[in-house]
Amino acid sequence: MTSNSTSSKPDFWYWVRAALANRPVNDGPPHGDDLPPVYRVNDYWAMARQGESWRAQRAHLVLLLLATVTAVLAGQLGSRVQAVLAAVLYGLTLVVGARAARRRADPDGHLHRVAAETVKSMAWLYMVHGGPFHSRVADPEALFTERLEGAFRQLRTMGWQDPLSTGPLPDSDQITPTMRTLRAKPLQARRDAYLRDRLQEQTEWYRRVSAKAQTAARLWSAATITATLLALLTTALQAAGLIGGWCVAGLLSTAVAAAVAWQEARRFRPTAATYALVEQDLETARIAMATTVTEENWAGAVAETERLMSPPYTDLLMRGGPWHASAPS
Numbered sequence: 001m002t003s004n005s006t007s008s009k010p011d012f013w014y015w016v017r018a019a020l021a022n023r024p025v026n027d028g029p030p031h032g033d034d035l036p037p038v039y040r041v042n043d044y045w046a047m048a049r050q051g052e053s054w055r056a057q058r059a060h061l062v063l064l065l066l067a068t069v070t071a072v073l074a075g076q077l078g079s080r081v082q083a084v085l086a087a088v089l090y091g092l093t094l095v096v097g098a099r100a101a102r103r104r105a106d107p108d109g110h111l112h113r114v115a116a117e118t119v120k121s122m123a124w125l126y127m128v129h130g131g132p133f134h135s136r137v138a139d140p141e142a143l144f145t146e147r148l149e150g151a152f153r154q155l156r157t158m159g160w161q162d163p164l165s166t167g168p169l170p171d172s173d174q175i176t177p178t179m180r181t182l183r184a185k186p187l188q189a190r191r192d193a194y195l196r197d198r199l200q201e202q203t204e205w206y207r208r209v210s211a212k213a214q215t216a217a218r219l220w221s222a223a224t225i226t227a228t229l230l231a232l233l234t235t236a237l238q239a240a241g242l243i244g245g246w247c248v249a250g251l252l253s254t255a256v257a258a259a260v261a262w263q264e265a266r267r268f269r270p271t272a273a274t275y276a277l278v279e280q281d282l283e284t285a286r287i288a289m290a291t292t293v294t295e296e297n298w299a300g301a302v303a304e305t306e307r308l309m310s311p312p313y314t315d316l317l318m319r320g321g322p323w324h325a326s327a328p329s
Helices: 012-020 037-077 080-103 105-127 140-156 177-183 187-239 248-266 268-291 298-308 311-320
Strands: none
Touching: 037 080, 037 105, 037 248, 080 105, 105 140, 105 177, 105 187, 105 298, 105 311, 177 187, 187 248, 187 268, 187 298, 248 268, 268 298, 268 311
16 A cells, blocks of 8 residues: 655654654644654554565566566577576576565555554544544543554554564653644644644645556556557567567567556556545545534544545555546546
8 A cells, every 4th residue: 555654764763763752842733753653663664665565576577577588588599698697587586576475565564554544543533632532532542542552453463563562662652742732722723733734735645646646557558558569560570571580579578567567566547546536535524624514523524534544445445446437547
């Protein structure tokens, strides 16, 4: 799953120092450093493991393509050196694939992303009196700890490794001073902060990622179609006896297969369509919460809006949603 974090990629020890720091209370908008320490660590590991997974997939496909090209050249030129090189490249392809399977970077990254976004969503619910953390709850901090541990128990059954127990970060208070400060403010201040620093930020993020994915989908589709047409042309020319015996069509077919595999791995089209739908839903929710939502139904409206940004919801749309019918052209 793609991350909806707006932070950059600092090194790991930055996050450890940020988590351990005694940060003063401020009245600015909550950012990554103001959210629970467990969010920051999981956000880092989600980006790191996701990047590792993509690099492994890219290396696997590139090695396979290079091995095929080298093998074709070895067959055409009768070169033993190139044949040995092709064998080495195929061997490296197997090694990279086996290592990626053993490392489990993709599923681990997904679980860390789910953990990070769950914590982030729960933190916002707590700060603005949303969902179960409404204004009438007796002990919101105890409820936050209880709900957080419940979410973590479920993630552990799926193989998630808790960084608070396995990493260098000690168990600490997950409710930051900034979170307490915002929760103590009146409804209008909390509403403004949520609409500006949560909804507007996430709406722009979904819009930006959807546009990038749509552009990437068009470019890769154009490259795939072009390579397929070239393979068709070379095959027709070979059949007519107009070009020699070089297996250009085979090389182009391998390139097409690699391009299709990369598109399937990155899921450009479903990402573009799914995130465009979420962006529209968030914009609708933002307008409603700014105009018609009252204090009585504020908690429910926030909870529903957070559901729209949750990884399970976007995963559901990505896997079985209407993207195939509404994918951008």
